[in-house]
Amino acid sequence: MGAPVGGTNEFNSDINVTPMVDVMLVLLIIFMIVTPLLQQGVSVNLPREMNSPDEDQDIAKEDAIIIAIPDNSNFYIGKNPFPLEELGERINTLMKDKAPDKRIVYIKSGVDVEYGTVVRAIDVVRKQDIERIGLVADRKKGKAAAPAN
Secondary structure (H helix, E strand, O other): OOOOOOOOOOOOOOOOOHHHHHHHHHHHHHHHHHHHHHOOOOOOOOOEOOOOOOOOHHHHOOOOEEEEEEEOOEEEEOOEEEOHHHHHHHHHHHHOOOOHHHOEEEEEEOOOOOHHHHHHHHHHHHOOOOOEEEEEEEEOOEEEEEEEO
């Protein structure tokens, strides 16, 4: 009866990490691809706030209307650019089916955006009979928006 061909009769108790490494690399690649797609709207360098009211939970909703102003000449709703002249019409279209107490528009502008540019955007929103406007600022632990009445 000789020795068995191709190995020994002993059991191998070592963990085979190759499949685990393969799974981890696939998960890493998936997260690297999906993470940039999770960002909503346009990237804006938000000003930091010192003291703020409580965070408005409505800004995180899917139907929230957020006007992003990354610089003095560009206005976005979501990821779609709009000239200032067409911004009012688009907001009016988005707000036509909302209840009066749910008609709120959030504005987030970059640090380098002039005050006059933000005021012009607020004027366009006010002309659509929307009285509640939230200004978005960057908190140390997340984002916040305070409706201005």
